[in-house]
Amino acid sequence: MTPIMHKAVRSLSIVLALTLSHPVFAGLDVPYPSGVERLFTQQTENGTLRVPIGPWSQQSSVPHEKRSGTATVSTFELRATSITPAQVAAPIRQTLRDAEFQITLDCMSNECGGFDYRVNTPIVSPPNMYMNLRDFLSITGFKGSDRIINILISRIGERVYIQERRVDPSADAPVTHSKIKTIAQPTPTTNVSDQFTQTGAVTLEGLDFTSGSTNLGEGPFSILSELADYLRQNPNTKIVLVGHSDAVGGLEGNIAISKQRAEAVRQRLISKYGIQKSRITAEGIAFLSPRASNQTPEGREQNRRVEAVVLQ
Incomplete structure (x- = not known):
C-alpha cells in the first residue's frame, strides 16, 4: 500500500470511528444517563482547544487554558427527561475524581x-x-x-444537552467504543424546594383550565398546595408566575391568554392559600419558550403551562 493510500485509509477509519462510536480518554469512560444520543463529534489530531478553568469575573472574564493534542468536541441530547444538570453531573464528577483528575471549575448558572x-x-x-x-x-x-476535559450540561424544557470538549495526548489516541457508556437515570427531583434551589423555577404540573378559557378548574391541585407551603416556610421569597401557550394563533393573543392563566393561578394562591398578593406577580410569554414541538397535539399540550420563578 502506498503512503498516500495508507493515509487515506487511516483518515477514513477515523471518520468511521467518529460516526459509529463515542471516543473517550484511554481509561476514562464518561458516564451519561441512559437514553442519551450523540448529536455532533469533531476530532482534530494535533489540535488545540481553549478550555474554561474558572467562572467569569470582572477582573479576568472567563479564564481559559490552551491544551494541544488530540482535540475532540462532542454534543449529546437526552429527550423527555425530568432529571437536572446537577444529577447528570454527579457521576461524571466522581468519575473524574476516581481517575485522579484535578477539578478546577465546578459551577452552576449564576x-x-x-x-x-x-x-x-x-x-x-x-x-x-x-x-x-x-x-x-x-x-x-x-x-x-x-x-x-470540560463538560457543559444544560436543561431546556424536557431535554438535556451536553457538550464535551477535551484534549488528550496525540500519542495516546482515545479508545473508541460502539456504545456510549450510560448509567441508569437518577430519580427525578420533584420537590418544589429542591427545584427552586437547583433551577430557580418549577413547572406547575397538573393544573386544569376550563376548555377554551382562562378559568382555573376547581382542583384540588397538589402542586399549588406544595407551592403555598414553600412560600409560607420562606416568608421573604417572592415569585413570578409565567404563563406559556402553544403556537396556535397570534403572538399578542397568546400573550394575553397566557398572562390571564398565570393571573388565575395567582388569585387562587391568594384567595385559597392566603399568600400575600405583594409576593406574587403574573406574566405571560405565549409560545416564546416551548418545551416541546408545537407540531403535535402532545407537544402543544406540554407547552400550555404555568411556571413559578423565584425572584428573591
Missing part, C-alpha cells in the same frame, strides 16, 4: 457568570447544542499537562 460566561465560552452552534442561561452546569478537570 455561579459561573450566567450570560457573561456564555458569551466568553466556546459553544457548539444549534441545533447541535442549546444552552439555557437559567439552568446549566459546567465542570472542568485536568490530569498532568496533557489531559483536560
Whole structure:
C-alpha cells in the first residue's frame, strides 16, 4: 500500500470511528444517563482547544487554558427527561475524581457568570447544542499537562444537552467504543424546594383550565398546595408566575391568554392559600419558550403551562 493510500485509509477509519462510536480518554469512560444520543463529534489530531478553568469575573472574564493534542468536541441530547444538570453531573464528577483528575471549575448558572460566561465560552452552534442561561452546569478537570476535559450540561424544557470538549495526548489516541457508556437515570427531583434551589423555577404540573378559557378548574391541585407551603416556610421569597401557550394563533393573543392563566393561578394562591398578593406577580410569554414541538397535539399540550420563578 502506498503512503498516500495508507493515509487515506487511516483518515477514513477515523471518520468511521467518529460516526459509529463515542471516543473517550484511554481509561476514562464518561458516564451519561441512559437514553442519551450523540448529536455532533469533531476530532482534530494535533489540535488545540481553549478550555474554561474558572467562572467569569470582572477582573479576568472567563479564564481559559490552551491544551494541544488530540482535540475532540462532542454534543449529546437526552429527550423527555425530568432529571437536572446537577444529577447528570454527579457521576461524571466522581468519575473524574476516581481517575485522579484535578477539578478546577465546578459551577452552576449564576455561579459561573450566567450570560457573561456564555458569551466568553466556546459553544457548539444549534441545533447541535442549546444552552439555557437559567439552568446549566459546567465542570472542568485536568490530569498532568496533557489531559483536560470540560463538560457543559444544560436543561431546556424536557431535554438535556451536553457538550464535551477535551484534549488528550496525540500519542495516546482515545479508545473508541460502539456504545456510549450510560448509567441508569437518577430519580427525578420533584420537590418544589429542591427545584427552586437547583433551577430557580418549577413547572406547575397538573393544573386544569376550563376548555377554551382562562378559568382555573376547581382542583384540588397538589402542586399549588406544595407551592403555598414553600412560600409560607420562606416568608421573604417572592415569585413570578409565567404563563406559556402553544403556537396556535397570534403572538399578542397568546400573550394575553397566557398572562390571564398565570393571573388565575395567582388569585387562587391568594384567595385559597392566603399568600400575600405583594409576593406574587403574573406574566405571560405565549409560545416564546416551548418545551416541546408545537407540531403535535402532545407537544402543544406540554407547552400550555404555568411556571413559578423565584425572584428573591
